Amino acid sequence: MSVIELADISKKFGKFTALDAVSFNVEEGEVFGFIGPNGAGKTTTLRILLGMIQATSGEAKIFGKDVWDEAIAIHKRIAYVPGDINLWDNLTGGEVIDFFLKMQGAYPSTKKEAMMKRFDFDPSKKCKNYSKGNKQKVALIAAFSSDADLYIFDEPTSGLDPLMEKVFQESVHELKRNGKSVLLSSHILSEVESLCDKVCIIREGRVIESGTLSDMRHLTRSTVRLSTRKEINDLSEWIGVHDVKKENDEWIFLIDSDKWNSFITRVSGFDVEKIESHPPTLEDLFMRHYQDDGGDLDG
Amino acid sequence: MGKLFSKQTSILTRFIFKREWVKMIIWIGSIVGVTVAVAAAFTGLYSSEAERQGIAQTMDNPAMTAMLGPSVAIEDYTFGAMFSHEMLLFTAITVAIMNILMINRLTRLEEEENRLEIIQSLPVERNTYLFTSLLLAFGLNSALALLTSGSIGILNIESMDWNGSLLYGVTLGATGFLFACLTAVFAQISPSSRGTLGLSFFTLGFFYLLRAIGDVTAEWLSLLSPLGWVTRTETYVENKWLPILLIAIISLLFLFISFWLHAKRDMQDGFLPERKGRIEASSLLHHPLVFIFRLQRVTIFSWLIGLFILGVTYGSVLGELETFFESNDLLKELLTPDPEFSLVEQFLGILMSVIAIIGSIPPIMIMNRLYKEEKIGRNEWILTHNINRTKLFLSYLSLAIIVAVLSIFFSIIGLWIASVGLSTDPLGLDTLILSGFVYLPAMTVMLGLATLIIAFKPNILNSIWMYLSFSFIVVYLGSLLQFDDWLLALSPYGNIPKVPVEEISYSYLAILVGLSLLLYVVSLLQYQRRDLKG
Numbered sequence: 001m002s003v004i005e006l007a008d009i010s011k012k013f014g015k016f017t018a019l020d021a022v023s024f025n026v027e028e029g030e031v032f033g034f035i036g037p038n039g040a041g042k043t044t045t046l047r048i049l050l051g052m053i054q055a056t057s058g059e060a061k062i063f064g065k066d067v068w069d070e071a072i073a074i075h076k077r078i079a080y081v082p083g084d085i086n087l088w089d090n091l092t093g094g095e096v097i098d099f100f101l102k103m104q105g106a107y108p109s110t111k112k113e114a115m116m117k118r119f120d121f122d123p124s125k126k127c128k129n130y131s132k133g134n135k136q137k138v139a140l141i142a143a144f145s146s147d148a149d150l151y152i153f154d155e156p157t158s159g160l161d162p163l164m165e166k167v168f169q170e171s172v173h174e175l176k177r178n179g180k181s182v183l184l185s186s187h188i189l190s191e192v193e194s195l196c197d198k199v200c201i202i203r204e205g206r207v208i209e210s211g212t213l214s215d216m217r218h219l220t221r222s223t224v225r226l227s228t229r230k231e232i233n234d235l236s237e238w239i240g241v242h243d244v245k246k247e248n249d250e251w252i253f254l255i256d257s258d259k260w261n262s263f264i265t266r267v268s269g270f271d272v273e274k275i276e277s278h279p280p281t282l283e284d285l286f287m288r289h290y291q292d293d294g295g296d297l298d299g
Numbered sequence: 300m301g302k303l304f305s306k307q308t309s310i311l312t313r314f315i316f317k318r319e320w321v322k323m324i325i326w327i328g329s330i331v332g333v334t335v336a337v338a339a340a341f342t343g344l345y346s347s348e349a350e351r352q353g354i355a356q357t358m359d360n361p362a363m364t365a366m367l368g369p370s371v372a373i374e375d376y377t378f379g380a381m382f383s384h385e386m387l388l389f390t391a392i393t394v395a396i397m398n399i400l401m402i403n404r405l406t407r408l409e410e411e412e413n414r415l416e417i418i419q420s421l422p423v424e425r426n427t428y429l430f431t432s433l434l435l436a437f438g439l440n441s442a443l444a445l446l447t448s449g450s451i452g453i454l455n456i457e458s459m460d461w462n463g464s465l466l467y468g469v470t471l472g473a474t475g476f477l478f479a480c481l482t483a484v485f486a487q488i489s490p491s492s493r494g495t496l497g498l499s500f501f502t503l504g505f506f507y508l509l510r511a512i513g514d515v516t517a518e519w520l521s522l523l524s525p526l527g528w529v530t531r532t533e534t535y536v537e538n539k540w541l542p543i544l545l546i547a548i549i550s551l552l553f554l555f556i557s558f559w560l561h562a563k564r565d566m567q568d569g570f571l572p573e574r575k576g577r578i579e580a581s582s583l584l585h586h587p588l589v590f591i592f593r594l595q596r597v598t599i600f601s602w603l604i605g606l607f608i609l610g611v612t613y614g615s616v617l618g619e620l621e622t623f624f625e626s627n628d629l630l631k632e633l634l635t636p637d638p639e640f641s642l643v644e645q646f647l648g649i650l651m652s653v654i655a656i657i658g659s660i661p662p663i664m665i666m667n668r669l670y671k672e673e674k675i676g677r678n679e680w681i682l683t684h685n686i687n688r689t690k691l692f693l694s695y696l697s698l699a700i701i702v703a704v705l706s707i708f709f710s711i712i713g714l715w716i717a718s719v720g721l722s723t724d725p726l727g728l729d730t731l732i733l734s735g736f737v738y739l740p741a742m743t744v745m746l747g748l749a750t751l752i753i754a755f756k757p758n759i760l761n762s763i764w765m766y767l768s769f770s771f772i773v774v775y776l777g778s779l780l781q782f783d784d785w786l787l788a789l790s791p792y793g794n795i796p797k798v799p800v801e802e803i804s805y806s807y808l809a810i811l812v813g814l815s816l817l818l819y820v821v822s823l824l825q826y827q828r829r830d831l832k833g
Binding site for chain 1: 306307310311314317318321412413414416417418419420421422423424425565566567568
């Protein structure tokens with residue numbers, strides 16, 4: 001069953017088109033990565049999903065319910081952690097966490113104490129004295145302590161230290177084990193890579209790539225390092241081979257995923273000394289999309 | 300619209316109350332405190348009817364009408380009539396300011412700083428937060444109304460009966476709630492919290508001036524202003540409840556408009572457009588002074604225009620005063636102890652003191668920005684560049700002083716234009732300039748206190764506004780009630796000579812200037828060495 005269904009969602013702010021026919025589905029029990037450069041429309045998409053702004057056209061549903069008309073019913077079953085967190089200066093972290101849990105109807109929470117311990121968090125301080133990372137912890141602890149079915153995270157670890165980032169990842173794994181669904185918008189591609197079953201890349205308000213990581217990898221080229229005892233002269237002419245460079249007697253190039261077979265057959269005649277290949281990282285995939293389109297990273 | 304009262308509404312109400320109760324108590328405490336203190340003081344100051352009647356005579360002229368509203372019971376100026384005439388309008392304006400600040404803080408600022416977003420992601424109706432904010436405003440104004448009524452009533456002053464006291468309190472509360480609802484409307488229209496504050500305060504000022512002009516020249520103008528309705532309750536005289544009904548109806552209307560607009564817009568959006576800015580910094584933007592000006596130019600221009608309009612309004616009232624004076628021989632005798640000066644000239648000093656206090660607001664706002672920027676962590680960043688604390692501090696201070704000078708200047712020009720246009724015997728520009736600029740040293744002392752707070756105890760930044768309000772009360776009531784000099788001396792504005800009637804004491808002004816400089820130097824030295832907050 002799909003937890004989130006987004007079909008042809010467009011959003012215009014005046015003449016500016018922020019989202020242009022964005023579609024994707026998040027299935028139950030799935031951890032879904034949502035990535036894209038600054039200003040691509042990630043937060044706008046999340047705000048539509050949370051029923052805070054209304055889509056110009058298209059249909060968005062969570063748990064099969066319309067995100068705008070049935071926001072309350074949906075919000076009872078979701079937990080949201082924003083990326084840019086401001087809290088109430090004169091309240092303590094503990095008070096704010098309890099407020100969130102009460103509003104959700106999840107108070108008292110059995111998980112709260114454990115979560116505070118796990119994130120090494122001191123709830124007795126006033127919010128104005130927390131650093132960015134600690135403010136994020138307030139929202140993360142409230143979210144992980146609630147008993148939601150869908151968790152929406154908007155760049156949740158941008159202020160956390162590596163140790164806490166790991167705690168976050170473990171907590172997401174735990175959600176997954178319990179069959180919960182997660183939508184994770186992030187800039188930290190290694191995090192998305194290690195956590196997510198499926199990924200959607202958005203740019204200038206359009207989805208440009210969507211699917212499982214292995215699917216995506218399949219469509220793209222792997223990097224190969226090769227050294228042979230017999231000299232190859234015409235490597236760049238071979239079928240499926242691109243961007244050939246030579247570094248200390250070692251060839252470095254890209255190869256199309258579906259041309260491996262013919263390549264192996266041919267290269268075996270050159271007395272291979274060493275061959276290393278690694279599949280593209282999410283970062284490679286991400287960067288390639290921009291370089292292909294003229295390399296404008298600001299989107 | 301969804302369900303307005305739910306479990307979430309009550310959790311949210313308690314949550315907001317927890318954040319706001321200290322501010323609420325300070326506001327209500329000060330308003331009720333001043334009200335009761337003045338009411339009690341009146342009985343001591345004017346125990347005989349003859350004394351009250353004497354005051355009544357000085358009150359019954361267009362200048363006072365423009366400032367306080369029409370005097371409805373001049374023939375029988377009882378304690379009650381005197382109290383409501385001199386206190387009701389300005390207290391109502393104070394209550395309006397409290398509501399504007401609170402509703403903006405709870406709604407638009409909360410939204411702008413992304414806190415509303417987290418709340419909205421919880422299972423609450425889209426309009427619950429707005430509803431809760433207005434519910435709290437209603438509670439706050441009701442508490443204020445009851446406390447005010449109760450504490451005046453209990454004093455048991457002759458001619459101030461319970462019916463009148465109840466009306467007095469309810470008028471304050473109702474006006475407050477009206478401005479809460481109005482601010483809620485502006486919070487939907489404007490794209491920012493600054494815009495919301497700007498529109499709300501502009502409207503408050505507009506209503507005040509509309510009422511001032513209306514009360515002096517054409518009454519129908521006053522009837523268009525809610526502040527005109529406030530004085531038309533004729534509290535402690537006729538006790539009319541009809542204006543309260545009108546205020547209630549208009550409040551409800553604004554309330555519905557705010558909900559309607561709220562439902563029609565996206566979060567973080569407004570109905571007024573936001574302009575695109577320039578792509579590159581202008582070549583002038585290199586000096587911090589220019590940079591600081593650029594940050595606050597809309598505020599500065601708005602205030603200067605506002606002060607100009609205030610000047611024009613006062614100027615036109617002075618014109619009326621002259622005609623009134625000519626036609627009343629009795630008054631001529633009563634009020635001209637010194638035949639050398641016209642009545643207009645005698646009133647000029649009082650008007651200038653009000654202008655100087657209002658004109659002190661923009662310079663203090665500019666100076667306080669230094670700490671606000673620091674608190675968000677932006678000064679830290681600016682100071683990593685080729686600029687030190689001294690230069691940053693002095694840039695803010697210079698801009699504040701320049702704006703203080705311009706504030707007086709713009710009001711004087713407004714006064715002068717209206718005076719020249721309307722009067723047969725206009726005030727000379729030299730007299731006006733002198734009577735206005737003698738207040739500059741008082742303004743710079745006030746600014747010095749602001750710098751002192753920023754340097755030594757910035758977490759009580761807002762106390763400067765309390766002191767400015769106190770100064771206003773002292774000067775305002777002082778001129779009405781002929782306070783003793785020592786009481787006036789509690790405010791830097793109190794003992795400034797009223798030009799042209801009083802002799803200018805240059806030594807006193809020099810002391811104030813010296814005090815200002817001392818405050819600036821001490822503040823700067825401390826600012827250079829204290830830790831930056833953030």
